[in-house]
Amino acid sequence: MTVEARWVGREIARRDALEKASGKTKFASDMVPDNLLWVATLRSKHPHARILKIDVSKAAKMPGVVGVFTHRDVPNNRYGVFFKDRPVLCDDRVRYIGDPVALVAAESREEAEEAVDEILVEYEPLPVVSDPLKALDPASFKIHENGNVCRATRITFGDVEKALQDCKAVVENTYRTMPQIHAYLETEAGVSYIDDKGRITVVAGGQSPYRDHHEIVSTLNLPADKVRVVIPNVGGAFGGKDDISVQIHLALVTWKTGRPARLVWSREESTISGTKRHSSIVKMKTGASADGKLTANYVEIVYDTGAYAALGPAVLDVAIETCNGPYKIPNIDVRAWLAYTNNMVASAFRGFGAPQVHFAMEQQVDQLAEELGFDPLEFRLLNCVRKGDYGVFRNKLVGSVGISKCLETLKNHRLWRERASLKDVRTYPWVKRGVGVAAAMKGYTLGALPDKGSVGLELRLDGGFTVKGSFTEIGQGVVQAVSQLAAELLKTSIDKIEVVFADTAETPDTSVTSASRQLFLAGNALRDAVNKMLERIGRGVEMVCGRPVAEVHLSEGYVQTSSGIRIPLTEVAETLERAGLGRSVVGVFDVPRVEPIPGSLEIPHLFYMFGAALAVVEVNVLTGVVSVNELVAVADVGRAINPQTLTGQLEGAAAQGIGYALLEDVKISEGRLLTTNLSTYLIPSIKDVPEIEAIAVEDHEDSGPFGAKGIGEIGIIPVAPAIANAIYDAVRKRPFTAPMTPERVYWLVKKQD
Amino acid sequence: MRSLADVDVLSPASVDEALEILHQKAGGIKIVAGGTDLIVQMKHRIIGKTDLLNIYMLDELRYIRLENGSVRVGGLTDFATIHKSPVVRTAAPVLAEAASTIGSVQILNKASIAGNIVNASPAADSLPALYVLEADLHLRSKASSRTVPIRDFYKGYKKLDMRPDELLVEVSFKQVGDGYLGKFFKHGLRQGDAIAVVNGAVLLKWDASSKAVSEARIALGAVAPTVVRAEKAEAILVGSRLEETAIVNASRAVQESISPIDDVRGSAAYRREMSTNYVYMTLRMLAEMVRK
Amino acid sequence: MGVILREFSFKLNGQPVSVKAPPAYTLLETLRYVIRLTxxxxxxxxxxxxACTVLLDGRAVHSCLTLISHVQGREVVTVEGVDPKIVKAYASEGAVQCGYCxxxxxxxxxxxxxxHPKPSTEEVREMLKGNLCRCTxxxxxxxxxxAAAGV
Structure with a gap:
């Protein structure tokens, strides 16, 4: 049921847009505190080596150098969310080329850079393990004490072997995807200083101030109240700032020197030492019956997490959870491995493990449809899950399930209906056209993992409200969405709503900004806070009136009782203040979840996002160049809080999907990244992206704020397989490796001749 | 990425003054014009730190003139100006076309033609056009002045026929006359700004009376240590009527002129295929223009 | 490292400025670290x-590839000096997400x-092909x- 709303659902320009566009917003990289120390990092030049000796004596005597720091300065030199396997500064070994070994803090940028060159490190090179399949071989050289299998699991339901025997059609293929680099325009950046309360304060691009805070205090062994983490507006994140980058290093420098410090990674440092999307090898054997029902899926997944686990174990879970697509399949057998290698560290990236397996599964589905003589969209509609169904893990789908609405939208779209004539348009004989579709699903929330968040709400003396939460503004527009929700719930004009975000000293813990669920979490916690606020205001009204009141309503800066009394909120605020009752409340939301199924960390989710994409491509068979002429991105959003920011998220995700599908080729040679900058690692320019048509379908989520659900990630997931299916439609040859770069597509087409 | 805070920059007020500095510091100073290649190379340690001779303000080297059938382009002329120049568009459309592909608007506004030539990247986008135009390069030093045909200027990968005290002051080429058809091509890995995997230019003279090609020039970049002319292919085209067989044979024959390598942008094998295929597509398009 | 400092004079957003900076500093470094205009x-x-685009004598250039020595005596316009109607159009059309680009x-x-006062979509794409945005x-x-052009 959709509630009539005044602020929810309205297209309002973001409150931060004008300041950002005019250059006034201070990002972490724009901050240059007075009297600061410039910090430079010495990184490993070896993909794998034992450290025999680190000699900083010469560097420490260089002009302007205030401190040189190594592992010896870090009390607890290991961190990590799932496994504490990552050193703050390397001690016994380096495990990839970007691994940090030492930090220099100096009076100027130049002096810091010069001194880094004077640190002497003696290495003993070790065998480099760059291929994840080789890494999993027990005989391969061990990168970590317990070997190279970071995680391995198997989840099976039904009897796949038997079901495959009974299938009318079975397709079996191996798919590969390369890593993807987030390539946010602002690299990892931050400053640190001692604040007026004596706290070591780190202001840095990130996604989770409380998690960063935890990693700082646990590695540096500092009292929790002596550290503060602030996350200002972040110049892009997409999951890539979910992990620690500059935070502990900055805290270390300020802790040791008492001075403000600044550390901003260069573009090359960002591409080498920032996290990546996992590269994947996915083998699938999928079967369907003659009547077009998917009956079995056998899957082997290998993800390369690089030198350290980071969020890889959870990424693998999402891969397992989503590799069967949004379909009912009674028999599944999924085996998955997360491999340590000497490649760059992989962790969270929009889609979080889902894009890789969708690249495989959505091509499997197209092949089965073709073999059985079904239209690809009809085939998907025949198999897709609906609300109340049981998913592949025998989990009841209690939340909103809008996949059939997404697929119907594409089925009725002009480009799908007219695809035959669309393909007929001729330019040059070497240009072929194709049309492809793909569906997508992914859980939002942290699934079966505990996830609880709080949001503070204050009635200000001026009668407005301040919302406080540790959610981070990474470009997605959560601050705007929260303001609109708050204005709606508090029945006040949006300009009376202030939002304070992402400061461990000022805002309660709203948990991490990831998994597409910050709005869902913060919105529900806010709703709880508003209820508590109404109670508090009720007590204030009672004090003003001098008698009990049953119920209060808010309206444009006033509070009204059922008996018709109307009091300005300013008066209520003053009364509460004088009485010492407090004007602030904290709302809490404990995200509903079920127990994880055996063999998993967080499967299943209770809440899923769904989407679909349609791509029209042109393939030049003489060059292998694929251009996307049209792209339709559909997502089930529950309810749009702000259609402008919503379509912006879908368009941006789709563009990243185009990059992932066609352009963004990470080249690694024996652990060395060759594509270290934006001239070799090519992200889409304005000429590579068509005018994306983003369509939001609203399948109301009863548990969501005003029916809204997560949308941040879904838009990227169906794009690469839709493009792959379109390429197949154009050239009748199936691309099994992404990105489908000109060279790969060229050889693919050429091979068939 | 290193700071250049200790690098000195000398900014002469005239070409003569610049030549005097080059004379005195020959070898110990690098010339910076638009800076679009050099600054990154020095900051990324691709080239060593030396002091810089900044010639960016020498407006006397910014001009495009048509004189006696020759186009003379001052060395500092930027590619945006070249791309938009009515003189270049009429007298050498293939160069105007190449100029627009060199980079983003920001690069075109700053990068100079002399810089592109002297930086000597085998993938430089202006070079194939200048090769088919058979451009002459005018070099000056304090004591001398000389002219080198562009083909003789490159002696190997980034090896130039240029002394450290010389400055490339002008590029000139004969105006392309009636009956000439030219086309530039570039294979980048992105539709936006990207460095070429293969680029090239084709310039044909079509004799309307005999309905045949009377002259052919094909140059390819990024497929050898220097830009190359595909002479075998050119020979096949001369006398042909641009029929399919001639086009196929000529485009295959470019293989004899190239020696590509593997790099981060593409394999040698792929570059070989692209050389043939781009020449093929370009010739097909030119054949269509001729038939119209 | 012997840091060299020189004085440079140019017009910044319509105002004459004089700044002491290393002559091989880029305009970007000078703006951000010396003048502190971020x-x-x-x-x-x-x-x-x-992301570092500025106008040099009215034309778009990369300030990261422009030496402060290039700028001597010239006119520089940064985002702080651009017609506010363009800024407003970006904000009102929802073109700003993280906002860094x-x-x-x-x-x-x-x-x-x-x-191109009334640009075609093709002209917009051609002229902005060097400005990468990862969000939108x-x-x-x-x-x-x-919207800014009123077309």
Whole structure:
């Protein structure tokens, strides 16, 4: 049921847009505190080596150098969310080329850079393990004490072997995807200083101030109240700032020197030492019956997490959870491995493990449809899950399930209906056209993992409200969405709503900004806070009136009782203040979840996002160049809080999907990244992206704020397989490796001749 | 990425003054014009730190003139100006076309033609056009002045026929006359700004009376240590009527002129295929223009 | 390292300025670290992303590939000096997400509109191809340019 709303659902320009566009917003990289120390990092030049000796004596005597720091300065030199396997500064070994070994803090940028060159490190090179399949071989050289299998699991339901025997059609293929680099325009950046309360304060691009805070205090062994983490507006994140980058290093420098410090990674440092999307090898054997029902899926997944686990174990879970697509399949057998290698560290990236397996599964589905003589969209509609169904893990789908609405939208779209004539348009004989579709699903929330968040709400003396939460503004527009929700719930004009975000000293813990669920979490916690606020205001009204009141309503800066009394909120605020009752409340939301199924960390989710994409491509068979002429991105959003920011998220995700599908080729040679900058690692320019048509379908989520659900990630997931299916439609040859770069597509087409 | 805070920059007020500095510091100073290649190379340690001779303000080297059938382009002329120049568009459309592909608007506004030539990247986008135009390069030093045909200027990968005290002051080429058809091509890995995997230019003279090609020039970049002319292919085209067989044979024959390598942008094998295929597509398009 | 300092004079957003900086500092470094004007962003320092775009004598250039020595006696306009109607168009059309690339796009748009007051979509794409945005997919950026141009 959709509630009539005044602020929810309205297209309002973001409150931060004008300041950002005019250059006034201070990002972490724009901050240059007075009297600061410039910090430079010495990184490993070896993909794998034992450290025999680190000699900083010469560097420490260089002009302007205030401190040189190594592992010896870090009390607890290991961190990590799932496994504490990552050193703050390397001690016994380096495990990839970007691994940090030492930090220099100096009076100027130049002096810091010069001194880094004077640190002497003696290495003993070790065998480099760059291929994840080789890494999993027990005989391969061990990168970590317990070997190279970071995680391995198997989840099976039904009897796949038997079901495959009974299938009318079975397709079996191996798919590969390369890593993807987030390539946010602002690299990892931050400053640190001692604040007026004596706290070591780190202001840095990130996604989770409380998690960063935890990693700082646990590695540096500092009292929790002596550290503060602030996350200002972040110049892009997409999951890539979910992990620690500059935070502990900055805290270390300020802790040791008492001075403000600044550390901003260069573009090359960002591409080498920032996290990546996992590269994947996915083998699938999928079967369907003659009547077009998917009956079995056998899957082997290998993800390369690089030198350290980071969020890889959870990424693998999402891969397992989503590799069967949004379909009912009674028999599944999924085996998955997360491999340590000497490649760059992989962790969270929009889609979080889902894009890789969708690249495989959505091509499997197209092949089965073709073999059985079904239209690809009809085939998907025949198999897709609906609300109340049981998913592949025998989990009841209690939340909103809008996949059939997404697929119907594409089925009725002009480009799908007219695809035959669309393909007929001729330019040059070497240009072929194709049309492809793909569906997508992914859980939002942290699934079966505990996830609880709080949001503070204050009635200000001026009668407005301040919302406080540790959610981070990474470009997605959560601050705007929260303001609109708050204005709606508090029945006040949006300009009376202030939002304070992402400061461990000022805002309660709203948990991490990831998994597409910050709005869902913060919105529900806010709703709880508003209820508590109404109670508090009720007590204030009672004090003003001098008698009990049953119920209060808010309206444009006033509070009204059922008996018709109307009091300005300013008066209520003053009364509460004088009485010492407090004007602030904290709302809490404990995200509903079920127990994880055996063999998993967080499967299943209770809440899923769904989407679909349609791509029209042109393939030049003489060059292998694929251009996307049209792209339709559909997502089930529950309810749009702000259609402008919503379509912006879908368009941006789709563009990243185009990059992932066609352009963004990470080249690694024996652990060395060759594509270290934006001239070799090519992200889409304005000429590579068509005018994306983003369509939001609203399948109301009863548990969501005003029916809204997560949308941040879904838009990227169906794009690469839709493009792959379109390429197949154009050239009748199936691309099994992404990105489908000109060279790969060229050889693919050429091979068939 | 290193700071250049200790690098000195000398900014002469005239070409003569610049030549005097080059004379005195020959070898110990690098010339910076638009800076679009050099600054990154020095900051990324691709080239060593030396002091810089900044010639960016020498407006006397910014001009495009048509004189006696020759186009003379001052060395500092930027590619945006070249791309938009009515003189270049009429007298050498293939160069105007190449100029627009060199980079983003920001690069075109700053990068100079002399810089592109002297930086000597085998993938430089202006070079194939200048090769088919058979451009002459005018070099000056304090004591001398000389002219080198562009083909003789490159002696190997980034090896130039240029002394450290010389400055490339002008590029000139004969105006392309009636009956000439030219086309530039570039294979980048992105539709936006990207460095070429293969680029090239084709310039044909079509004799309307005999309905045949009377002259052919094909140059390819990024497929050898220097830009190359595909002479075998050119020979096949001369006398042909641009029929399919001639086009196929000529485009295959470019293989004899190239020696590509593997790099981060593409394999040698792929570059070989692209050389043939781009020449093929370009010739097909030119054949269509001729038939119209 | 012997840091060299020289004085440079130029016009910045219409005002004459004099600044002491190393002569091989880029304009970007000078703006951000010496003058402390941080609207001009540093995305790659290599001329690949366009975030640092400024106008030099009215034309869009990368401030990361422009030496402060190049700027002597010339006129520089940064995002802080661009026609506010362009800034407003980016904000109202929803073209701003993380916003880090936007100041560079705003400046590039100023140059674009100077050359093509009523640009076609093709002209917008050609003129902005050097300004990378990782958030928006460019759809609303095209709309913002069109709104600023009144087309």
């Amino acid at each position: 609207g001009t962003k540093d995305g790659c320092s290599s001329g690949d992303c366009g 936007i100041p560079g796009l705003v400046v590039a748009t100023a140059a674009l509109l100077r050359e 997919g460019y759809v609303k950026i095209v709309k913002a340019v069109e």
